Amino acid sequence: MLGSVSTLPQQPQRSPFSGHMVVCGDDALAQRLAVELRYVYGERVTLLLPPGRDPRRPELPLTQRGRAATLFGRMSAAMNRNLGNGGTGADGGSGGDTGAGVEAVRILEAAEPSDEAFEEAGVDTAAALALVYDDDERNIRAALTARRLNPRVRLVIRLYNRKLGQYLETLLDQAAAVAVPGLDPTALDTSTTVLSDADTAAPALAATALTGSSKVVQAEGLLLRAVERTPPRQGEVADPGLCTLALLSSTTHDPAGAEGSDSSGADGPQLLPDQQSVAAATGRGTVVLEAIREAAPDGPAPRMGGRSAPLSQIFSRRLRRSVLGVAAAVLGLAVASTLTTGEPPLHAVYLTLLDLFAMGDPAIEDSAARQVIQLLSGVAGLMLLPLLVAGVLEAFGSLRTASALRRPPRGLSGHVVLLGLGKIGTRVLVRLRELNIPVVCVEDDPAARGIPVARRLQVPVVLGDVTQEGVLEAAKIQRSRALLALTSSDTTNLEATLYARSVKPDLQVALRLFDDEFATAVYRTLRTAHPQALTRSRSVSHLAAPSFAVAMMGRQILGAIPVERKVMLFAAIKVAGHRQLEGRTVEQAFRAGAWRVLALDATPPEDRHPDLTTAGPTSSDRPSGLIWDLHPGYVLRAEDRVVIAATRRGLAELLRRRSSLTHR
Numbered sequence: 001m002l003g004s005v006s007t008l009p010q011q012p013q014r015s016p017f018s019g020h021m022v023v024c025g026d027d028a029l030a031q032r033l034a035v036e037l038r039y040v041y042g043e044r045v046t047l048l049l050p051p052g053r054d055p056r057r058p059e060l061p062l063t064q065r066g067r068a069a070t071l072f073g074r075m076s077a078a079m080n081r082n083l084g085n086g087g088t089g090a091d092g093g094s095g096g097d098t099g100a101g102v103e104a105v106r107i108l109e110a111a112e113p114s115d116e117a118f119e120e121a122g123v124d125t126a127a128a129l130a131l132v133y134d135d136d137e138r139n140i141r142a143a144l145t146a147r148r149l150n151p152r153v154r155l156v157i158r159l160y161n162r163k164l165g166q167y168l169e170t171l172l173d174q175a176a177a178v179a180v181p182g183l184d185p186t187a188l189d190t191s192t193t194v195l196s197d198a199d200t201a202a203p204a205l206a207a208t209a210l211t212g213s214s215k216v217v218q219a220e221g222l223l224l225r226a227v228e229r230t231p232p233r234q235g236e237v238a239d240p241g242l243c244t245l246a247l248l249s250s251t252t253h254d255p256a257g258a259e260g261s262d263s264s265g266a267d268g269p270q271l272l273p274d275q276q277s278v279a280a281a282t283g284r285g286t287v288v289l290e291a292i293r294e295a296a297p298d299g300p301a302p303r304m305g306g307r308s309a310p311l312s313q314i315f316s317r318r319l320r321r322s323v324l325g326v327a328a329a330v331l332g333l334a335v336a337s338t339l340t341t342g343e344p345p346l347h348a349v350y351l352t353l354l355d356l357f358a359m360g361d362p363a364i365e366d367s368a369a370r371q372v373i374q375l376l377s378g379v380a381g382l383m384l385l386p387l388l389v390a391g392v393l394e395a396f397g398s399l400r401t402a403s404a405l406r407r408p409p410r411g412l413s414g415h416v417v418l419l420g421l422g423k424i425g426t427r428v429l430v431r432l433r434e435l436n437i438p439v440v441c442v443e444d445d446p447a448a449r450g451i452p453v454a455r456r457l458q459v460p461v462v463l464g465d466v467t468q469e470g471v472l473e474a475a476k477i478q479r480s481r482a483l484l485a486l487t488s489s490d491t492t493n494l495e496a497t498l499y500a501r502s503v504k505p506d507l508q509v510a511l512r513l514f515d516d517e518f519a520t521a522v523y524r525t526l527r528t529a530h531p532q533a534l535t536r537s538r539s540v541s542h543l544a545a546p547s548f549a550v551a552m553m554g555r556q557i558l559g560a561i562p563v564e565r566k567v568m569l570f571a572a573i574k575v576a577g578h579r580q581l582e583g584r585t586v587e588q589a590f591r592a593g594a595w596r597v598l599a600l601d602a603t604p605p606e607d608r609h610p611d612l613t614t615a616g617p618t619s620s621d622r623p624s625g626l627i628w629d630l631h632p633g634y635v636l637r638a639e640d641r642v643v644i645a646a647t648r649r650g651l652a653e654l655l656r657r658r659s660s661l662t663h664r
Helices: 028-039 063-084 115-121 136-149 162-179 197-210 275-280 317-341 345-356 368-403 423-434 451-457 490-503 516-529 540-552 648-655 658-662
Strands: 004-007 021-025 045-049 105-109 128-132 154-158 192-195 214-219 222-229 243-247 286-294 416-419 439-443 461-463 482-485 508-512 535-538 557-563 566-574 595-601 641-646
Touching: 021 028, 021 115, 028 045, 028 128, 028 540, 045 115, 105 115, 115 136, 128 136, 128 540, 136 154, 136 162, 154 162, 154 540, 162 192, 192 197, 192 540, 197 423, 197 508, 197 535, 197 540, 197 557, 222 557, 243 275, 243 566, 243 595, 317 345, 317 368, 345 368, 416 423, 416 490, 423 439, 423 451, 451 461, 482 490, 490 508, 490 516, 516 535, 535 540, 540 557, 540 566, 540 648, 566 648, 595 648, 641 648
Parallel strands: 004 105, 021 045, 021 128, 045 105, 128 154, 154 192, 416 439, 416 482, 439 461, 482 508, 508 535
Antiparallel strands: 214 222, 214 557, 222 286, 243 286, 557 566, 566 641, 595 641
């Protein structure tokens, strides 16, 4: 059997490991994270999963444990195959020390992350603990328990609620400081990290749906944009951009080819190639870094309707014109009263309003002109009453419409159809609206997490099962620019994609798929059937797992971009302590298939701010800020801080703990 699998006994037994990594979860992210830590970082991992067998239906297989073991087996086979073909890892990096196999992955089962389960997993002696359950409340309870059992353990927590995550980080770090008075403050900075897989994956998914070729990373005040470029025609020279980040699969334009993943071998994409590889790769598309700059502050998401809506969206144009007409009549009557009776303007307006509301005394003894003006004011007052009633009715109608879900407008076109308003879909929806991209959502659950967000943003929503006929037509799929299938079911995403392609064969499609083998089969089928249409598949857990793994090593990445089914990471690291960087020139520090230095933080160390792009106050004329156009001969110093692009294995080599190599 793959892995060391056991169930929790009545009397918990202590873990045979120490200084290891513990991953607790109930979905694909937990399995991906365990794979990342074991086969990329070389760490010893204990994976705690909920029981896979339903006691009421004992004939069912152990789904959670079996899927995890299968995933470990595939990754182990891929690693052994890649190491045997030249010593390169799954994403193009050096193989490193990964020969320990799957025996270092313990798989335990527990219904809840209790004290007994944590003792069985060895949390009291673990170096880091990841809590990646899909339920925020369960993760919070488990984090409080783990901090009590081991104040020194590094916690990485998955939370969807951002504000709650900030409070929780502070609370748990304070608890660690109280429990261990002599705890190093520098270690406390990375003691608790709260991340969201939805926030990590949403930018890449939104960019895929937007253009299919533009990839944007925006974090810590940085904006990095990478663009896919098709192979140049004969006699043309490809634009290299700032640098070439990746070569796409050699079979990218072959209908029988597979979208590159970790198991694609030599035909898959090459991340961070050297100049010789780029020059020799004729006929292959590239991903180039097009721009690096400081990002503008994020503006609020576009809002339409709601509490702060303007009057133009509450009252109809006809009603507004009628009110302006009555106001003009009152003003005209006041002017006429001033001219005919000699009253001061303000007093004339006052008398006119009294007559308008039938509050003034009859002008029996006044002049004829005054009597005529009073009669006309009364007629205007009769006109005002139905206007007030109409205004009240329209206001109530507008509020009711604002609280209801909008339907797609009749003439809508060029929009993105988004399937699924769960955690991932909601974040992608907000991202698309920030980019001012029109969106139509499809969701079968009226109580889904993203329904209130769609209502607040007044995004059209079609309620219904996407697999039922007529639902996608209601979302105007035939006039849309792209389909983004983000439900949690691979088969639902595939079925919706196939149906959408039958309606619009050239539709741009990006679908969420977990399994690489399934994604390869889907990719080949769709490309063969629709060779002119753009098709992309993405795994949310595959995009998010590197961020969680880096956090468990005590660091954070700036972002990640998908390159077919692989992932490229961007991180800011200090040069000190990294022999691969310190004392080397920028050109010498570059390692093909592992990492590349992109920019240098020139702010003096004593003036640096925790935010990467913000410099503290300085009275000197020394340079500050980020330098993008580094000279290849610049020698990296220990006090430097650099922005790098790296493969998963390359970043793992830079961040790998020395102790992890001695305990295996």
